[in-house]
Amino acid sequence: MWRRRTTGIPDAVRRYPLVFATLLVGLAVLALLAADAGTAAARTASLYAGAVALRTSVGMVRNIRAGNWGLDILAVIAILSTVAVGEFLAALIIVLMLSGGEALEDYAAGRARSELDALLERAPQRAHRVAADAVVDVAATDVRPGDILLVRPAELVPVDGILLDPAAEFDESSLTGESLPALRSAGQKVLSGSVNGTAAVRIRATATTADSQYQRIVALVQEAAASRAPLVRLADRYALPFTGLSLLIAGAAWLASGDPVRFAEVLVLATPCPLLIAAPVAFIGGMSRAARHGIIVKGGATLEQLARIRTAAFDKTGTLTAGRPELVAVHPQPPFTEDELLSLAASAEQYSPHVLAAAVQSAATARGLTLLPAEYASEAAANGVEALIDGRRIRVGKQRFISGTGAKPAEQALQPGELAVYVGVDGTFAGTLVLSDTVRPNAAATLAALQRMGVRSTVMLTGDAAGTAHSVAHGLGITQVSAGLLPADKVRVVAALPGRPVLMVGDGVNDAPVLAAADVGIAMGARGSTAAGESADAVIVADDLSRVAVAVDIGRHTLRVALQSIRLGIALSLVLMLVAAFGYIPAVAGALTQELVDLAAILNALRALHGPGRGPDGARARHQAARQPADRDNGHWPPPDARPKTGFSV
Numbered sequence: 001m002w003r004r005r006t007t008g009i010p011d012a013v014r015r016y017p018l019v020f021a022t023l024l025v026g027l028a029v030l031a032l033l034a035a036d037a038g039t040a041a042a043r044t045a046s047l048y049a050g051a052v053a054l055r056t057s058v059g060m061v062r063n064i065r066a067g068n069w070g071l072d073i074l075a076v077i078a079i080l081s082t083v084a085v086g087e088f089l090a091a092l093i094i095v096l097m098l099s100g101g102e103a104l105e106d107y108a109a110g111r112a113r114s115e116l117d118a119l120l121e122r123a124p125q126r127a128h129r130v131a132a133d134a135v136v137d138v139a140a141t142d143v144r145p146g147d148i149l150l151v152r153p154a155e156l157v158p159v160d161g162i163l164l165d166p167a168a169e170f171d172e173s174s175l176t177g178e179s180l181p182a183l184r185s186a187g188q189k190v191l192s193g194s195v196n197g198t199a200a201v202r203i204r205a206t207a208t209t210a211d212s213q214y215q216r217i218v219a220l221v222q223e224a225a226a227s228r229a230p231l232v233r234l235a236d237r238y239a240l241p242f243t244g245l246s247l248l249i250a251g252a253a254w255l256a257s258g259d260p261v262r263f264a265e266v267l268v269l270a271t272p273c274p275l276l277i278a279a280p281v282a283f284i285g286g287m288s289r290a291a292r293h294g295i296i297v298k299g300g301a302t303l304e305q306l307a308r309i310r311t312a313a314f315d316k317t318g319t320l321t322a323g324r325p326e327l328v329a330v331h332p333q334p335p336f337t338e339d340e341l342l343s344l345a346a347s348a349e350q351y352s353p354h355v356l357a358a359a360v361q362s363a364a365t366a367r368g369l370t371l372l373p374a375e376y377a378s379e380a381a382a383n384g385v386e387a388l389i390d391g392r393r394i395r396v397g398k399q400r401f402i403s404g405t406g407a408k409p410a411e412q413a414l415q416p417g418e419l420a421v422y423v424g425v426d427g428t429f430a431g432t433l434v435l436s437d438t439v440r441p442n443a444a445a446t447l448a449a450l451q452r453m454g455v456r457s458t459v460m461l462t463g464d465a466a467g468t469a470h471s472v473a474h475g476l477g478i479t480q481v482s483a484g485l486l487p488a489d490k491v492r493v494v495a496a497l498p499g500r501p502v503l504m505v506g507d508g509v510n511d512a513p514v515l516a517a518a519d520v521g522i523a524m525g526a527r528g529s530t531a532a533g534e535s536a537d538a539v540i541v542a543d544d545l546s547r548v549a550v551a552v553d554i555g556r557h558t559l560r561v562a563l564q565s566i567r568l569g570i571a572l573s574l575v576l577m578l579v580a581a582f583g584y585i586p587a588v589a590g591a592l593t594q595e596l597v598d599l600a601a602i603l604n605a606l607r608a609l610h611g612p613g614r615g616p617d618g619a620r621a622r623h624q625a626a627r628q629p630a631d632r633d634n635g636h637w638p639p640p641d642a643r644p645k646t647g648f649s650v
Contacts, residue, residue, distance in 0.1 A: 018052070018099040026092050045088035052095045053079040074243050074270050081250075081264040082587055090268055093591035097598070124158035124192060124214065130202065140209045147205045151196045159192045160212040161203035169197035242570055246270035246577060253581035262583060268590040269576040269597075278565035278601035285608035286558025294541040295551045302537040305520045306555025311499035312447075312455045312548075313514075315506035316462035316472060317419075317437060319524055319545065323355050323507070325419070325437035327363035331412065332431035341431045343369040345423045348387035348394040351377035356421060357385070359435055360396075383486075384422075395424040398463070402429060419468045442546045444476050449549035453556060456499050461490045461514065490514035505548055522548055561608040569601040 013020050025048045032041035053076050060073055075098050082091040124140045128150040135150050140158040143149065148164070151157055157170065169181040172194045181197060184190055190203050193214025250266035283300030290297045297303055314320050332341040346364035349357035350371055364371065377387040384397015395402050402409045402424040409429040412420040421433040447458050459480040460473045469483035482493050491514050494502055501519035504511075515521030515536040523536035524543060540547045576593060579585055585593065 016099070019096070022048075022052075022092065022096045022099050026096065029089070029092065042086065042088045045092050046083045049079050049083050049088065049091035049095050052099070053083075056098070074246055074267065077247070078264070078267040078270065081260075081267055085261045085264045085587075087261070087264055087268075087587040090264070090587035090591045093588065093595075094268060097591065097595055124156045124209070127158040128152070143205050143208060145205050145207060149203050149205055150200060151203060152200045153196055153198050155196050157190050157192050157194050157196065157203065158212075159205045159209055160207040161190050161192075161205045163188055163190050164202040164204055168199065168201045171195040171197070238566060238570060242270075245574070249574075249577050249581055256581075257583065259583075261587070262581065265580045265583070265585060265587045265590055266577050268587050269573055269580050269585065269594055277598065278569060278605040279562040281602055282558055282562035282565055282605040282608040285606055286554055286561075289558075289609055290538070290551060290554050293547060293550050293554070294544070295547055295554070296539045296541065297551070298537050298539075302520055303555040303558045305501050305537075306503070306552050307559035308501055309450075309453075309455055309503045309520065309552055309555075310501060311457050311459065311497050312450050312503045312505070313459040313461050313494060313497065313518070314478075314504075315511050316460055316464055316469060318355055318507045319505055320443050320460065320472060320476065321437040321439050323437065323543075325356055325359045325435040327359060327433060328418065328436045329434040330431065331434065333429055336425070336430050339367065339369055341423055342367065342433065343371070344389065344392075344394050344425065344430070345396045345421070345433060347372040347374065347389050348377065348385050348396045350374075351387060352379050352385045354379075356419075356435065360421065360433060363433075392426050396421060398422065399465075414465070414467055419464055439472055439475060440545050442544075446546050446549050447476055447478070449546075450552060453549070453552050455503075455552070457497075459493075459497065461485055461493055461504075487511075487513045491517045494518050503548075503552070505545075522551060558608045561605060565601045565605040568604055569597055572597045572600065 025044065029041045029045045032038070032044065056079075057076050060076060064073075075094065079091050079094050082088070082094065127138055127140045127143050127147075129136050129138050129143065130148040130150055143159050149158065149161065163184050163186055165186060167183070167185050168190075169183055170190060172182045172191060182194070189206075191214065192207075192209070192212035246267060250263045250270070253266050254260055254263040256262075280300070283303055286303045287297045287300065290303075297306075317323060317325075327342075330338040330342055332338050336344075342360070342364050346361045346369065349360045351374060361371070372389050374387040374389045377385065379385050380397070380401065384395060384401040386393065386395050388394075393405075395405060395407075399409050399411070399420075399422050402422040405424055405427040407424040407427055407429040409422045409424070409432070412422075412432040412434065414420060414434065415436075418434055418436045421435065423430045423432065450458065457480060458476075458478045459482070460469055460478050461482050462469045463485050464483055466481070466483040469481050473479075473481045482489070485493065490511070494504055494514055494517055503520045503522065504514050504518035505522045505524065506515055507524035511523070515523060520538070521536040522538045522540060524540050524545070538551060540551070573594070576585065576590065576597070580590055
């Protein structure tokens with residue numbers, strides 16, 4: 001923090017000139033006092049303190065005109081009153097306390113932000129590109145999709161890619177919080193920012209640095225670090241009553257003693273630094289703590305809202321369910337056969353990044369079917385895919401999407417947990433594909449944990465059929481279900497929910513509008529779309545639903561610490577003001593004592609760096625992943641080659 005720039009001027013002096021000006025004036029005043037020039041010392045200190053009070057008053061008046069009764073008024077009155085009664089040393093100490101408050105906050109905030117900074121500093125910078133028989137070092141930003149890269153032992157993977165070697169291990173703890181190494185085999189996806197194991201491997205780049213997973217996380221962290229915590233609002237809630245009470249105590253002390261010095265002695269202990277400094281430190285600490293658990297919170301306001309969540313709404317596919325559906329049945333309509341129907345559907349679906357599209361393609365590949373190229377393909381978000389294949393127009397998706405061509409698809413009977421994908425060929429109904437998607441093993445525990453933390457109702461919002469949605473909801477104890485929704489419908493339903501604030505959790509591009517519309521939107525970012533992550537207020541990097549409950553728990557703990565810090569500062573100040581009202585604390589001693597009050601409030605605020613942050617099972621979230629089996633198909637993790645969900649939901 002206290003770095004020197006190349007000019008030779010300390011960075012701290014550049015950033016906090018008022019602090020150093022106050023120190024210089026203070027040294028000058030002490031020198032004058034030592035030289036027995038008390039009058040000159042008093043004038044110097046009084047003029048400087050008065051100038052600072054005038055400067056502070058300008059901003060104070062501007063805030064009052066805007067309707068914001070902040071805490072600056074106490075500081076200004078304290079400075080002017082100590083100058084008026086001749087306590088010029090106390091006036092200087094108050095000025096130093098106020099001007100040094102920014103530097104102190106910066107230091108404490110830097111301590112709290114260390115986890116976020118560590119993530120930013122680890123961004124991959126270099127890559128080893130394999131060209132012919134040579135390996136050329138290039139900037140990571142110069143890597144393009146298709147490049148073959150060499151990743152040496154213990155190096156960061158510079159961009160997202162596909163593993164070309166038979167097998168490798170990668171440390172993904174900075175991305176997902178998982179402490180166990182991730183096992184990858186040839187053809188599986190490798191995430192940028194993960195650390196290679198003990199053997200050099202080759203990968204084929206699938207994205208640039210800007211589009212890679214790690215850089216997306218870094219961008220979210222930068223946005224979070226730059227976000228202003230809502231502590232101005234929290235402090236202002238106490239500003240007016242605290243100011244009034246302080247002036248009342250000071251005025252009563254003056255009136256009872258008949259000594260105006262008593263008024264100044266009381267107000268010296270009413271300076272508002274604890275309220276202005278401690279709470280922002282708590283929120284930055286909470287954001288840093290969340291980042292350690294793989295939860296990128298974009299601002300302090302989000303933590304405050306998370307602490308007060310009363311309704312939690314969830315998307316179904318890929319959020320409450322594992323998002324890895326498998327084909328369980330093919331029901332063709334004559335004259336189509338099972339293989340022909342599946343081949344046509346998979347050929348169209350190869351142009352969609354949706355998780356259901358991947359399931360259909362996998363099933364076709366497993367049967368040894370050949371996927372045909374399309375002359376034309378387009379995707380209707382939240383509905384389906386249309387493609388022109390071998391001269392035939394193929395539609396794959398929801399029942400109503402197929403009906404749009406004049407086809408009349410019959411309703412497919414489904415078992416609990418199943419969903420249907422309808423297929424149309426040249427305007428006729430060709431059949432259905434039935435897939436099954438299992439509920440995440442920790443979904444019920446996550447919902448129960450949210451209820452214990454004060455969430456009064458849980459809601460499922462899905463574009464899926466009502467039968468499938470209700471069967472999943474029933475097993476999880478969700479009582480309110482809205483099925484068959486388009487993205488605009490989800491926004492409308494969330495806006496009408498009565499229990500506020502409302503939390504929405506989703507993962508696909510079709511969830512982006514409702515994530516932005518909810519009071520707090522959380523995107524499951526491990527496989528979720530960029531659009532969902534950008535529109536959400538927080539992103540869960542790991543594919544672990546339980547971290548929704550961890551995020552709410554961290555929000556509750558952070559807000560509790562912030563409020564405790566504010567109240568601690570107020571309580572200590574009030575006690576000291578009452579003591580000073582009886583003349584037991586001189587002005588200079590009171591100004592020094594107030595610094596200790598500031599320190600106590602800030603140290604308390606730093607408790608937000610540590611605390612509950614527990615998962616649904618009561619265990620600390622950062623260790624929860626370590627207890628999961630290495631097999632990533634346990635419901636907490638996607639398969640390594642899982643494709644991001646960015647399309648429709650059926």
